[in-house]
Amino acid sequence: MINYEKFYSDRVKPMKGSAIREMFKRMADPSIISLAGGNPASELFPGAELAEIANDILTKNPAGALQYGTTDGLPAMKECARKRAEKVGAVNDDDQILIMTGANQGIDLFAKALINKGDKIIVESPSFIGSLNAFRTYECELVGVKVESDGMDVCKLEEALKNNDNVKMIYTIPTFQNPTGTTMSLEKRKKVIELANKYDVLVLEDNPYGDLRFSGEDLPTLKSLDTEGRVIYAGSFSKILSPGMRLGYIIGAPAILEKIEILKQVNDVHTPVLNQMMCVEFMNKYDIDEYIEKNRRLYGEKCNAMLDAIDKYFPKGKVNYTVPQGGIFMWCECPELNDISPLVDKALEKKVAIVPGSNFAIDIKAPSNMFRLNFSSATIDNIVEGIKRLGEALNEVLD
Numbered sequence: 001m002i003n004y005e006k007f008y009s010d011r012v013k014p015m016k017g018s019a020i021r022e023m024f025k026r027m028a029d030p031s032i033i034s035l036a037g038g039n040p041a042s043e044l045f046p047g048a049e050l051a052e053i054a055n056d057i058l059t060k061n062p063a064g065a066l067q068y069g070t071t072d073g074l075p076a077m078k079e080c081a082r083k084r085a086e087k088v089g090a091v092n093d094d095d096q097i098l099i100m101t102g103a104n105q106g107i108d109l110f111a112k113a114l115i116n117k118g119d120k121i122i123v124e125s126p127s128f129i130g131s132l133n134a135f136r137t138y139e140c141e142l143v144g145v146k147v148e149s150d151g152m153d154v155c156k157l158e159e160a161l162k163n164n165d166n167v168k169m170i171y172t173i174p175t176f177q178n179p180t181g182t183t184m185s186l187e188k189r190k191k192v193i194e195l196a197n198k199y200d201v202l203v204l205e206d207n208p209y210g211d212l213r214f215s216g217e218d219l220p221t222l223k224s225l226d227t228e229g230r231v232i233y234a235g236s237f238s239k240i241l242s243p244g245m246r247l248g249y250i251i252g253a254p255a256i257l258e259k260i261e262i263l264k265q266v267n268d269v270h271t272p273v274l275n276q277m278m279c280v281e282f283m284n285k286y287d288i289d290e291y292i293e294k295n296r297r298l299y300g301e302k303c304n305a306m307l308d309a310i311d312k313y314f315p316k317g318k319v320n321y322t323v324p325q326g327g328i329f330m331w332c333e334c335p336e337l338n339d340i341s342p343l344v345d346k347a348l349e350k351k352v353a354i355v356p357g358s359n360f361a362i363d364i365k366a367p368s369n370m371f372r373l374n375f376s377s378a379t380i381d382n383i384v385e386g387i388k389r390l391g392e393a394l395n396e397v398l399d
């Protein structure tokens with residue numbers, strides 16, 4: 001047998017796959033109710049509409065759809081991304097737009113363009129595992145700043161900026177954050193921009209959930225508050241159309257996006273042309289905002305069903321949880337536990353899956369007494385049943 005270990009690069013040796021994806025393997029049993037993943041509601045996917053569009057494109061313009069495309073994306077697709085970004089003030093006349101194979105690729109390649117070994121990235125703690133893992137592959141140091149109910153602690157952010165050399169960027173998901181479901185207040189948004197200017201760092205604003213508000217008032221994006229060209233904005237069609245189509249985009253200063261375009265060229269050449277054409281045609285033929293509105297309403301109902309079930313089935317006063325105004329996640333803390341693992345195992349015995357908080361931590365080895373709940377993908381009946389079973393598991397573990 002070959003010892004493959006010795007061939008691995010130092011960069012790759014310490015890397016672990018996403019524990020959430022590992023968990024999916026344990027969840028192969030279809031009777032398990034998953035409150036673990038981050039999938040949008042598949043019941044609303046416009047399958048019939050997209051089938052007709054795909055058929056039309058491949059019949060009328062097979063050469064256009066099946067040939068190589070340009071790295072930056074189809075002009076019509078860039079226009080679609082621009083329209084989405086304009087709604088939240090996330091694009092200026094002199095900005096460049098790049099279509100990415102999911103926002104994830106934009107985040108990864110932005111870090112690749114910026115980060116040298118030993119550089120630092122300030123991230124929210126906890127934060128999105130996909131981005132944290134992407135950053136880790138560039139051998140940087142992640143400096144965590146705690147997320148509060150109204151976004152990251154900006155006093156701690158200033159301390160982190162003051163006390164650390166080589167900080168290249170702040171990575172934030174200000175709206176309906178993954179995993180906490182919290183939204184950064186307007187005051188904090190302004191402060192983040194002020195601090196980025198003061199300490200001369202860039203900001204990566206990741207906003208895949210911004211369109212999914214079901215209560216409260218919209219807040220300006222960080223990108224719209226930026227007057228110096230410091231914010232790079234990552235947007236996505238994953239949560240408003242289909243994650244499987246892998247359509248995302250980044251917007252920002254042309255000098256930086258030029259570098260990212262070169263990295264994309266060597267990475268995947270371009271985002272699949274057929275998917276881009278389908279998205280463009282969908283947006284031409286249908287009102288995507290109407291489709292998003294259906295999603296918002298459904299997510300609001302699902303979130304309320306989860307909150308009501310938590311109120312009914314969780315042991316009183318034993319679990320703190322966030323109340324999101326949009327997005328797809330909420331975040332729970334069990335102050336009486338040091339480590340959430342026994343609860344995760346007990347819940348799986350009862351056939352309900354949740355994600356332990358350590359997955360979203362900067363130090364993934366440190367025990368966490370928190371867990372994430374997703375309310376977009378399960379049906380309302382399963383959400384209620386899942387929370388009921390989780391309540392039973394909590395009662396047993398906290399006994």
Ligand SMILES: Cc1ncc(COP(=O)(O)O)c(C=O)c1O
Pocket residue numbers: 038101102103104105128130173178206208235236237238243246247248
């Ligand atoms: C915060 C955050 N950023 C980025 C992404 C990736 O989005 P995409 O599917 O566009 O790659 C996700 C997906 O779950 C996410 O939660």
